Amino acid sequence: MSYLLKFGGNAIGGEEGMKRLSGEIADLLRGGMSIVLVHGGGPEINAELERRGIKPEKVAGVRITDERTMGVVEDVLSSINRDMVTALREAGADAVGLAAGDVTVCVRKGPAEVREDGRVRTVDLGRVGDVVSVDLRKIDSLLNAGKVPVIYPVGADQQGNALNVNADTMAAGIAAGMKVEEMIQITDVPGILLDINDPSTKQNILTLAEVDALIEKGIISGGMVPKVEACRRALEAGVSRVRMVNGRDEGSIVSEALRGSDRGTLIIR
Ligand SMILES: Nc1ncnc2c1ncn2[C@@H]1O[C@H](COP(=O)(O)OP(=O)(O)OP(=O)(O)O)[C@@H](O)[C@H]1O
Ligand SMILES: [Mg+2]
Numbered sequence: 001m002s003y004l005l006k007f008g009g010n011a012i013g014g015e016e017g018m019k020r021l022s023g024e025i026a027d028l029l030r031g032g033m034s035i036v037l038v039h040g041g042g043p044e045i046n047a048e049l050e051r052r053g054i055k056p057e058k059v060a061g062v063r064i065t066d067e068r069t070m071g072v073v074e075d076v077l078s079s080i081n082r083d084m085v086t087a088l089r090e091a092g093a094d095a096v097g098l099a100a101g102d103v104t105v106c107v108r109k110g111p112a113e114v115r116e117d118g119r120v121r122t123v124d125l126g127r128v129g130d131v132v133s134v135d136l137r138k139i140d141s142l143l144n145a146g147k148v149p150v151i152y153p154v155g156a157d158q159q160g161n162a163l164n165v166n167a168d169t170m171a172a173g174i175a176a177g178m179k180v181e182e183m184i185q186i187t188d189v190p191g192i193l194l195d196i197n198d199p200s201t202k203q204n205i206l207t208l209a210e211v212d213a214l215i216e217k218g219i220i221s222g223g224m225v226p227k228v229e230a231c232r233r234a235l236e237a238g239v240s241r242v243r244m245v246n247g248r249d250e251g252s253i254v255s256e257a258l259r260g261s262d263r264g265t266l267i268i269r
Contacts, residue, residue, distance in 0.1 A: 001181040002034040002143060005254060006171035008223075009041040009080070010188035011247025018084055021186070022091035024252055025148065029093055034143040037088075037095075037150045038174060040167030041080045042223065048076050060114040061223040065126040065164040073164045077152040085150050095148045099155075100170050104177075105133045106155030106163045115215065115225075129155050129163030131173025139178060168223075172230035176237030183234045184254055184264075185227055186247040191265030192228070194219060205266045208232055231267040242267050 005025070012021050025035055045063070046056040049072050057064040065073065081097045088095035100106070106129035111122050142149050153170035155163045165173075168185060175183040192214070194201035206214075211228045214220040220228055231242040245257045245264035257263045 002036065002178060003028075003258070004036045004038065004171060004175040004178070004180045004183045005186060006038040006040070006167060006183070007186040007247055008039070008167065008188065009043040009045075011186050012039070013043065015083075015087070017247065018087040019091070021247070021253060022084070022087040022093060024254060025088060026091040026093040028255065028258075029146070029148065035148050036139065036143070036174060036178070036180070037084070037148055038100075038167060038171040039077075039080060039084060039150070039152060041077050041152075042167075044080060045073055045076045048072050058222070059123050059125070060221075061225045061227070062112075062114070062125060062128060062166050063164060064123070065128050067127070070127045070162060070164055074154050074162060077154055081150060081152040088148060088150065093148050094146055095150050096142055098149055098151045100131075100151050100153050100165060100174075101156035101160075101162065103135045103138050103149070103151065104131050104155055104170075104173065105158060106130060106165060107132050107157055108161070108163055127161075127163055129157065129165045130169060131155065131165065131177070134174055134177030136178060139174075166226045168226045168230040169233075172233040175234045175239050175242075179238050180234075181239070182241040182243075182258065183231075183239055184257055185230070185242075185244040186253055187223075187227065187244050188246065188248060189224075189244075190246045190249075191244055191263075192220065192224065203265050204262045205268060207268055208235070211267065228267065235267065235269050 085095045085097040153165040243266040
């Protein structure tokens with residue numbers, strides 16, 4: 001059975017975090033699991049944009065990506081990818097680093113209707129894409145050879161133009177195409193919170209209808225929006241379980257969630 005794990009830059013930043021997650025993934029592989037890993041890198045991209053004098057801009061959790069920003073996104077994500085592949089190999093997992101363009105076809109999104117803080121507006125996101133198809137043969141052949149594909153979300157359209165895809169959107173596109181057993185998004189919050197400053201307001205389980213109401217009220221905002229939309233897409237494609245967990249928690253990050261503890265937030269139809 002195959003599983004898709006996605007981690008973001010704030011959750012698994014730096015060597016320590018990567019080492020910890022890699023150890024856990026290596027154990028899960030030894031237990032016979034097939035794992036595809038997708039990662040983002042939002043905070044690292046922001047830091048590099050600022051270093052190069054470019055102002056980071058996001059709407060509803062999605063980065064507005066002009067040509068210069070695209071270059072930074074590629075540089076930073078490919079570098080995180082190399083580090084994660086190294087960490088996995090050191091932990092004994094046979095990892096293979098890939099750009100999403102190696103295993104998917106994407107299409108540019110064009111101007112998008114975004115709902116933010118209860119308002120709808122149209123925004124040109126620039127070189128931002130979405131997944132239209134997944135090369136299952138390629139991914140399956142890696143998994144069958146016992147490898148862990150580690151994918152960063154720079155896709156390409158049919159003409160080979162690079163596209164920036166939100167990492168959660170990429171994770172959902174691949175999870176949906178593969179119909180994995182479970183998708184786990186490893187992030188930097190305990191789950192969906194009713195009050196972002198109060199961890200005790202974490203929701204253990206939410207339906208998509210409840211999620212919609214929370215978006216409407218502006219309680220789910222920013223980076224949480226593409227995350228829950230990714231959950232919706234995966235569920236609608238037949239992925240059985242989707243949840244988000246905190247990558248900064250003590251102990252095992254994903255093993256417990258896979259065992260069905262009430263870590264994080266489980267999203268159901
Ligand atoms: N209701 C909510 N509950 C929890 N977090 C929320 C909520 N609304 C918005 N958020 C924000 O969503 C953020 C997580 O999304 P974000 O895009 O920042 O990280 P990520 O997707 O894990 O990483 P990356 O973007 O690097 O892949 C949280 O840090 C939090 O600030
Ligand atoms: Mg994000």
